[in-house]
């Protein structure tokens with residue numbers, strides 16, 4: 103055996119990187135990523151938005167814990183943007199329930215127009231708003247965590263798929279070469295496949311594809327000051343990004359883990375629904391992409407030791423909130439693996455235990 107680690111993290115997305123960075127203060131860590139570079143999959147394809155009320159009530163607690171740590175430890179990562187939901191059919195109950203689920207308050211359509219001059223007053227029937235929604239500088243966060251890993255001695259293996267996991271003398275043996283006491287499964291859409299490699303029961307973590315397009319629009323308005331815009335019927339959302347707009351059809355298509363790409367029809371539908379409420383038209387589709395949002399059956403993250411093998415630790419099921427939960431999730435990982443005085447209350451962290459699926 104060439105080398106031995108205390109902890110082997112499988113997956114170089116935001117989940118694996120946040121765990122490796124935090125744990126590297128206490129242990130010798132190796133991080134395995136199957137692609138040539140870190141954050142190749144979901145973690146480079148997100149909308150990069152922080153909405154504290156997005157997810158179920160347990161997930162929302164993780165959002166808040168992550169928010170507080172981002173603010174004091176990495177203050178450059180979050181930038182306030184605001185969020186506005188728009189409705190076109192005058193369906194009051196459906197609109198109110200969508201607004202409530204995201205913690206938005208009703209505003210008049212003329213206020214909405216002041217906040218987002220590109221909207222079409224002839225189409226928008228209702229609007230709702232909240233100030234405290236933020237852009238997440240996901241590239242900066244990933245680079246910051248990567249640097250933290252490197253300066254704490256984490257060995258990052260890129261272009262290194264973990265394809266074999268065996269037990270030998272109470273240690274994991276990775277690809278018949280490297281030993282580790284503990285495995286952290288941060289494999290995103292592949293999390294169940296990694297469990298199967300370790301001969302453990304999968305947790306039915308299901309990837310869903312979501313697409314995104316970068317577009318130019320015909321307007322003299324300053325795009326950078328627009329809020330995140332949501333169709334209250336969940337058929338599109340959009341936000342300014344690097345001088346243009348990104349628009350998603352908010353698609354939720356179940357699939358197997360793969361290197362996802364956008365479907366042209368989904369993109370066209372999202373742009374059409376976006377344009378229905380705007381005064382302006384999309385003039386150019388600059389690029390498009392898709393990523394996988396991987397959910398456990400109850401839509402909560404899966405964080406903790408496997409019931410069948412306590413040295414196999416799940417850090418999966420990040421769904422559509424992997425960035426806004428990442429620091430809380432890595433803190434729970436530290437609390438459990440090092441038996442430290444819990445920084446995240448156990449009454450909360452227990453809710454994410456993989457044991458709930460046994």
Ligand SMILES: Cc1cc2nc3c(=O)[nH]c(=O)nc-3n(C[C@H](O)[C@H](O)[C@H](O)COP(=O)(O)OP(=O)(O)OC[C@H]3O[C@@H](n4cnc5c(N)ncnc54)[C@H](O)[C@@H]3O)c2cc1C
Pocket residue numbers: 112113114115116117118134135136137140141142143144145146147148149150151152262263264265288289290291292296312313314350392393394395396418420421422423424425426427
């Ligand atoms: C369109 C879209 C919009 C989103 N918007 C937001 C948002 O606004 N805010 C937010 O917080 N979240 C958002 N998300 C969700 C967020 O992007 C994900 O929850 C997060 O990126 C998941 O991170 P991860 O590290 O678990 O997965 P990934 O980033 O996919 O990382 C898992 C890694 O594991 C590697 N891997 C898998 N198997 C192996 C193996 N056997 N050996 C080695 N490596 C392996 C993969 O190559 C991959 O790089 C969005 C997602 C999408 C797709």
